Amino acid sequence: MSQKCYHCDEVIPPGFHAELTIADQPQSFCCYGCFAIAETIVSGGLEKFYQHRTQSAEKPDELKQSQEAELQLYDDPALQTDFVTTEEDLSEAYLSIGSITCAACIWLLEREVNKIDGVYNFTINHTTHRASLSWQQDSCLLSTILLKIRKLGYKVHPYQEDLARKQAQTEKKTAIFRIAVAGIAAMQSMMLSVPLYLGSFSGIDPEYVALFRWVSLIMCTPVVFFSALPFFKAAWRDIQTRHLTMDLPVSLAIASAFTASAYVTLFTHSQLDSDVYFDSVAMFTFFLLLGRFFEMQARHKHLNSDADINQLLPATAIIKTAEGEISKPAHKIELGDVVIIRQGQVAPVDGFVVEGYSRFDESALTGEFLPIDKTLGSMISGGTANVENTVWVKTSATQQHSRVAAIIRMLDQAQSEKPQTVQLADIVASYFVAFVLLAATLVGGYWYFTAPEAVFTTVLSILVVTCPCALSLATPTAMTTINTFLRNKGLLITKSHTLEAMNSTSDIIFDKTGTLTEGRIQLNATHTFGDTNSDTALCIAASLESHSQHPIAQAFKPYFKRSAEQVSTRLGLGLEGLYEGSNYRLGNLEFALNNTNAPEKLQKHAGICVYLSQKDQASEYQIIAQFMLSDTLRDESLNCVQAFQQQGIKVHILSGDHLASVQETAKQLDIKQFKAAQTPEQKLSYVRDLQTKGKEVAMIGDGINDLPVLSGARLSIAMGGASDITKLNSDAVLLNSHLSVLNLAFQSAHRTRKIIKQNMTWAITYNLLMLPMAAMGWIPPYFAALGMSISSLVVVFNSLRLKK
């Protein structure tokens, strides 16, 4: 069992040691990034963060020198005009903070930033993760504040208001105000209706009858003409599109009750021979609005997630102009601007190279972790990282039109498509509504001929008491809640049938490289020679590799302490540099040995071996360490596979890799069905084979060669590192590549189905009971309103249970 990092809960790589005493207990960390953050927290006296938090933190990105310099760009007043307003000497800015996992993070950030000299106020909104900062420009630079936030392990960007978020904000504010008006009016009307009810028992003077009725009318008017407007608008839309929803009977009920009561108040004598229903109208509106509000909150949750463009593309860029180099906010870059992208920087826009040559890491788009050569005329995509030399790129698509932005927009759009379950529910609901309207008319007709004075109340009760809420309200709430829940855990569901498909899956096929394995090179073991300590060897290797962006260098990142000097790179061979006075070489065997004899005790290893050698007094290179690297199995693969097997789902591996490594992986995971060296066509025919046998197949891959198969299976899931086309065509994307989330998703699919069934059962029982009773005239309208509202709230709250 490997140890987990105290800060971010990731597995600590073997051989890595970093410990800190927190609250009198020694704790270990997985990398110097987490360690540094913990140190900062403890030295600020804020150890309570670790006690308060309810979720582990996110593993921090390494804060490179170039990123620090990038933060300083924000001090430029030209850049600040976008998101900073200054009044006298106090400046205000809105920032968007990423990587917040729980309330304790917000507590930590607020305390730390408020401590900075010159900061007047810093608060973060718990729901939107938007921070409002006010500070004095003279006492403190914006970059200092931003740096502090980054040093604590959080991402920070200027807050960019997009249309969807703005609309959501306005919608929410209006909804709250409508609820308030309806609630206050409901309370007043209920109070004023008491004397009227009591009066029908013990007698009441006509003037007072008039008074109470008039006042109730005044109270109820804003409810009908303001608070209930959404219902009327929706009902009108229903009539126009001939698609019936719950809004139609609701609007009919509200409108008719109000009109009838108003008529009684205005035109009849103040006798208590007819009733007035203002209290029912107000209460009814209030409860319905409440239910809608909760559903809206669940729907808006996904707008606040951090997986948006702002986090993938840089916010600033340096443009080369005739006057020299100027800095610009990235979303202001125009077509034809020449952007300077230095080593380690991410391209802010799409473009092509006009000067320089380098290699780019395109894993953000394609999942391919080996860098690609870019020369004059090569296309550069926004979101990819420059690995080597500075290049000058001419913009061919602005940030809004870049490939990355388009992908995210499409993903968002797919998400907002109505799920199939909901569409089915809507159809059933519309039939139900038609039935209710019909029943109301028939019953009304019957009562008109037998006891005309009861017609109105009975019809009103029927319209009000029946509630297709389980269909129109609860099922969308359930789907939205579970989608948001899974998205927060790292699984982005893009197609509607995904959850149902999970419930019916019988066989699941995994790709090997990149899915069951990490897909990147990791350090397996270190073997040292002579009296070299393995920790020291790792430090030296890491210090040399810090100058390289090659994938092999990533394996040494966790061991980095400080940089080596005079490092030179020999393409294809290795690195050479100075560390604490001695000359070292790190690379393949011939390069490290510099053509002297090899020591006999070299370890055999199936994967890549990298050797560290030291130059001794005789100017000969002696091997002091051998590092064994390979693509390792993901930690959670075994648990994930076992969980599926326990559920009764058969697990298969289909891989394009050679037999030996696929066999090894299958053995480690105890999978009996596996095939190696598969072409995409062979994979597809394997899936079709299973399907003809009646099996429901789910497929998980990183898709560079899996595209045909992913469309062939009923359910396809793409790993987070997959190419964009694959992500678009799959039914779900596993953003953080944690396989355990898959098991969670399958369990959640079961839970969702259970909850929807519960809701349906409740709805059927309730309606079967209430409708006949209302038709008989046993249910007065206020009771009908109460019953209907409680039924909708019950069903919505049951759906919200899925949040846990």
Added chain:
Amino acid sequence: MEILFVLIPVSIVFVALAIWIFGWAVKSGQFDDLEGPAHSILFDDDSDMIPTRDNKPKNKPKE
């Protein structure tokens, strides 16, 4: 009981005032963060007021 004819209209005025104040609160952003205050009341920040072994709290609350 005739006083009711005065009192009830007066209460309408109060209700209107209450709704207007609520509207101002919504507009000025009081309801923007519905989760934050629930969490922040639980963060005490009083660890330096807890008395140590020599029974003297490092930071006395303001008198």
